[in-house]
Amino acid sequence: MKNREESLQKIWEALRAGKKFFIAGHLNPDGDSLGCTLAMTSLLERLGKTVYAYAAPAVGNDLKFLPGLSKIHVGILPQQPVVDTVLLLECSDRQRGGDLESVLTQATTLINIDHHLVSDAYGTLNHIDSKASSTAEIIFQLYEQSDAEQPLLPTPDEATCLYTGLVTDTGRFVHSNTTAEALRVGSALVALGANVDKINQVIYFTKSYIELKLLGRALEKMEMRFDNKYSQIILTQRDFETFGATPAQTQGIVSQPTMIPGVEVSALIKEEPDKVSVNLRSRGGIDVSRIAQTFGGGGHARASGFKITGKTVNEVADDLAKTVYDAVKDIR
Ligand SMILES: [Mn+2]
Structure with a gap:
């Protein structure tokens, strides 16, 4: 637990220190990958940072309701973004986000946050927690670590993005990764305004002919x-x-x-x-x-x-x- 807090605090300091960010999840983004990308984009913009976020090659119809999607680059890499900090989410190796080498190599800080069982520590900062149900669970813990006195917590839209990651990775809280911590984070996100009804309707009760x-x-x-x-x-x-x-x-x-x-x-x-x-x-x-x-x-x-x-x-x-x-x- 102590290690986890220290590791997340280091990442938070790096987020505070960075000015221009590039954020990506893995290719063919699922709810966790895209939800975390959008929540972090929104959070960093709230902190006054410049953010280029990327999802490729496309976003599934069931995830197009996620708030903030219009702010990220879908399928096409932004033209030569000059950044100091890269945040790779849900990527068990540095290629999982696609052909991003040109962006990864020019950044001084590469932050890797992941919960896969097998994951390379390819970042300059790595937070790999295979006990976490989802990357969204880790990102929420990161918010909680943001300030000892008054942590910056997710907005309702950010909570919707993170809850989507949590609910999809746990299969609606039924898979074996549905831990007490996953439920605690889920509860907190609902309290912060996650739009649970919309998420359930779009992701679980909508299918085409x-x-x-x-x-x-x-x-x-x-x-x-x-x-x-x-x-x-x-x-x-x-x-x-x-x-x-x-x-x-x-x-x-x-x-x-x-x-x-x-x-x-x-x-x-x-x-x-x-x-x-x-x-x-x-x-x-x-x-x-x-x-x-x-x-x-x-x-x-x-x-x-x-x-x-x-x-x-x-x-x-x-x-x-x-x-x-x-x-x-x-x-x-
Ligand atoms: Mn995941």
């Missing part, structure tokens, strides 16, 4: 393997074309099979134009971040993923099945 049709196709194609301990869904380019859908419109599908008693690992294998991408979920007995790592990916114990180029979707499915088999074969 196409997404629901694609979900139907995916469930139809679900296969059970290895004594029903492994569920595999393969979506081909043809499946996407049938409904005019994109591989991005598959949110939530990979979690469905884990509702079936006995399923330890669920995989959604997507054939994309230039690669095969895989999402993995675990009921908890298997650490799927390890499986993803063997294919060059990463993530969390219960939710991970990877991408493969140069192989067909069926080749990737076969390779993955072998690795999953080794992981689940001794589970009763």
